[in-house]
Amino acid sequence: xxxxxxxxxxxxxxxxxxxxxxxxxxxxxxxxxxxxxxxxxxxxxxxxxxxxxxxxxxxxxxxxxxxxxxxxxxxxxxxxxxxxxxxxxxxxxxxxxxxxxxxxxxxxxxxxxxxxxxxxxxxxxxxxxxxxxxxxxxxxxxxxxx
Numbered sequence: 001x002x003x004x005x006x007x008x009x010x011x012x013x014x015x016x017x018x019x020x021x022x023x024x025x026x027x028x029x030x031x032x033x034x035x036x037x038x039x040x041x042x043x044x045x046x047x048x049x050x051x052x053x054x055x056x057x058x059x060x061x062x063x064x065x066x067x068x069x070x071x072x073x074x075x076x077x078x079x080x081x082x083x084x085x086x087x088x089x090x091x092x093x094x095x096x097x098x099x100x101x102x103x104x105x106x107x108x109x110x111x112x113x114x115x116x117x118x119x120x121x122x123x124x125x126x127x128x129x130x131x132x133x134x135x136x137x138x139x140x141x142x143x144x145x146x
Contacts (some may be wrong), residue, residue, distance in 0.1 A: 001025070003139070005089050005101060011065040011082040012040045012046070015114055047106055048141035050116075058083040060110050080110035086134075097131045099123055104132060 007020040014036045020027075024146045029037045042063075048087055062140040072078040085105035090098045102121040109117065120132050 002089055003091070003092060004086055006087040006103075007040070007044070008085040008105075009040070009043045009083075009086075010085075012043050012067040013065060014083065015039060015043070016067050029030055043084045044141060045143040046108075047086060048136075048139065049143075051146065053143050058108070060108060063108075064110070065082055081107055083107035091135070094131065094135055098135070099126050102132065104136065125139075 002023065002025050004023050005021075006023070009015045009018045011017075014034075018089075020039075020040065029040055031037055045054075046052050046058060046063070051094070052063060056062075060082075064080060068078070069080070072080050072121075083105055085103055087103040090100055090102060099116060101122075102124055104121075105119040107117045120129050124132060134141070
């Protein structure tokens with residue numbers, strides 16, 4: 001089953017705004033050196049485990065996009081945050097509670113330190129958000145660096 005439909009990454013490392021769409025069961029990410037391949041995997045690791053990789057703890061200063069940092073230094077109206085948003089295709093056993101698709105967006109803001117704010121699809125009732133948590137807890141993301 002194709003579990004992930006779309007990945008959206010904003011203000012994370014080399015990404016200002018980035019989307020991966022039309023994913024399949026198996027996806028190969030390739031490209032030139034320094035094109036952001038590893039940062040896609042780091043963003044997913046941050047989303048699923050709370051740290052960009054197994055050897056490095058989350059650090060807003062390291063993980064915040066340099067371009068967005070410059071913008072925030074030039075204007076007080078620009079907030080310092082980064083987020084990873086994943087749109088999931090719901091497994092059939094969860095369709096009744098969660099519908100056919102839902103998203104989870106995890107956002108880290110400089111004023112909150114290592115804590116993050118989590119937003120779940122507005123179609124999911126607050127009384128059913130524990131079901132999203134249960135589904136996410138079943139997912140095992142393993143980051144194996146090259």
